[in-house]
Amino acid sequence: MKNIGIGLAGFGTVGAGVYENLERHRDLIAERSGYVFDVRRIVVRNPQKTRDVVAPAALFSNRWQDLLEDSEIKVVVELMGGTSEAYDLTVAAIKSGRIVVTGNKALLAERGAEIFAMACEHKVPVFFEAAVAGGIPIIQSLRDAFVGNRIESVHGILNGTSNYILTRMQEAGLDYPEALAEAVKLGYAEADPTLDINGWDAGHKAIILAALAYGFWVDPATIRVEGIDRVSAADIHFAKSLGYCIKLLGSIRENSGMVEVGVAPTLIPLGNVLASVNGVFNAVAVRGDLVGDSLFYGRGAGRGPTSTSVIGDLVEAAHGLNAARQTYGFASHSLYGSSRPASEIVGSYYLRLSVDDKPGVLARIAGVLGEAGIGISSVVQPESIAGVETPLVLMIHEATYGAMCAAIAKISALNCVKGEPLLFNVEALS
Ligand SMILES: NC(=O)c1ccc[n+]([C@@H]2O[C@H](COP(=O)([O-])OP(=O)(O)OC[C@H]3O[C@@H](n4cnc5c(N)ncnc54)[C@H](OP(=O)(O)O)[C@@H]3O)[C@@H](O)[C@H]2O)c1
Incomplete structure (x- = not known):
């Protein structure tokens, strides 16, 4: 068994889940992968906070720089969220030669081009399976399993909170404010669900999927992103009578040599498989020229699903420490032209x-x-x-x-x- 020292930045829903599940499945992960992951430091905002997952007090710090000052930390796991300190840590980790594992969709959607250029320059991979669709292995599938396909389209139900709300509106006839209140009460929506509701959580994920499918980072300012806050029970009813349901759909496709990306409430035929993706579940439908249609379905958020993806990335990172690599988590190329502005x-x-x-x-x-x-x-x-x-x-x-x-x-x-x-x-x- 090989010990790999890791530094955990963030001990919230995902970070604490990673710690807890690395402990819980230590033997299983070691037997299957050949690696034992040692969490050597945990960075949080408030090290004194009482937490539902317990880790030794001595591991906690509120300085992300501590992760880089420990030469035994070979992989930095960024699960703080946000785009300022998370960016500083990611850049510093890459420059110091640490492999980065992140779930930070906002950071990658906004600064992915820059981060991966740096990753290539320093020959340090950045892995991000948890950034899109929680426990669904869609990043690895698009990047590796479908590497031989031209991707024709990717359609995704990428935000579990919105999907829960729309499902309750569809099934129980609730109006939007009632369904949102229910989602908050059940813990399916954050106390501040702005990014879920305004579509940008899904927008960030759509940009990441487009980058993997088409080899470049679409500028977030050029895409149309709309949330579900204007969907009413009346519209759900009218759509149903026309043979449709309404989903918050991320649409990514190549069309006449241009890449089109957007997220908006979308009527989809009731008979389509995506119409039966309900509640907090996510799904991603990929169409490739060789593989045809593939559907990925599962939980898009939460401790277990998201830590599943982070742990998978940790094993990938550990392999990366032991082998020379040619790619660093994302390979940019210009085989597909540019992106089409939303208005066109x-x-x-x-x-x-x-x-x-x-x-x-x-x-x-x-x-x-x-x-x-x-x-x-x-x-x-x-x-x-x-x-x-x-x-x-x-x-x-x-x-x-x-x-x-x-x-x-x-x-x-x-x-x-x-x-x-x-x-x-x-x-x-x-
Ligand atoms: N939640 C999910 O299901 C999910 C799914 C996929 C991806 N993600 C992504 O994973 C990341 C983490 O999400 P989460 O839901 O786990 O967040 P969270 O529950 O809010 O936890 C964030 C953690 O980071 C720490 N933190 C935040 N800012 C910090 C700073 N400036 N310096 C040091 N520590 C800081 C917090 O410390 P304190 O505990 O002291 O406040 C907390 O432990 C985000 O990028 C998110 O988009 C989340």
Whole structure:
């Protein structure tokens, strides 16, 4: 057995889980991998805090620099979150030749290009299986198992909190605030669930998946990311009557030599396998030119699933310590061109309005869309429902997002349209 010294930065949900499960499965991991992982230091904000997972008090510190001052620490595990100290630690660890294992999706989505350029320069791998979809081994699959495929698309339900809320709205008819309150009460949402709800947790993960599929880091400022906070029980109901459910979907694809990335509430056919991914579960559907369709399903967060991925990365890191490597966790290349700005991405849409109950209203709205060259594939005028008076639902087959936004600005200025129009994506996923 070979002992590998590791330094743990962060002892929260994931960090404490890694410590606890390295202890619990010490023999199993050693027998299977040939390595024993020794946690030599644990960095937290408050070393005095009482914790539900117990580790020797002497291991705790509130200085991340301590991890790098111990020459026996060969792998730094960054599970603090955030993009400032986590960045400083990651960079310092790489420069000092330590392998980095991280679950920090925000850091990689925002500064992945820079971090991996540094990793290559210093010949130090950075592993990040826990950063996307918790316990689902999607990073390793895209990076290694599918290395021989051109990836055509990746679609993912990437945020368990949003999926739980949408599932409860769909199954129990709850409205958004009730479902969110329930998720917070059950511990499925943070006390501050902003990044879950505004779509950016999934947005960061979509950027990482796109990087693995297409070899470069898409600028977060150029992608459309929308959360679920405008989805209402009425929309869930209208979508269902049209044969769809609503999911917060990350869509990543190559289209005519350009890479398209986005996250938005999306109507998907009720018969599609992703429609049955419910509750806190995540799923990622990958289409490769050789492998065809593959589906990865599992828990996207929590102690057990996320520490599973970190421990897998630790073993990978330990192998890395004992072998010369040519790649360092991510290989950049330019085989796919650049990314398409959100406004130029062509999609299908669900446009829901609340309108005056008068003749001629539909003609005025259709006129605005027609002037913009946007065709309507179907129109439904459902009965009024709590929260939406005189609804009008238009299904749009093909238009750029930019053209839709411009047309919606004109539609919302019409005096026959009440409130803010609502636009969700529609994905056939065929
Ligand atoms: N939670 C999940 O299921 C999950 C899933 C996938 C990925 N991730 C990612 O994993 C990372 C950790 O998430 P988490 O949920 O475990 O977070 P968490 O429960 O909030 O724990 C964060 C830990 O980091 C410590 N910390 C934070 N800032 C620090 C700083 N500046 N200096 C020193 N210590 C600091 C905290 O110390 P104190 O304990 O003293 O406050 C705490 O122990 C994040 O990047 C997150 O996005 C989480």
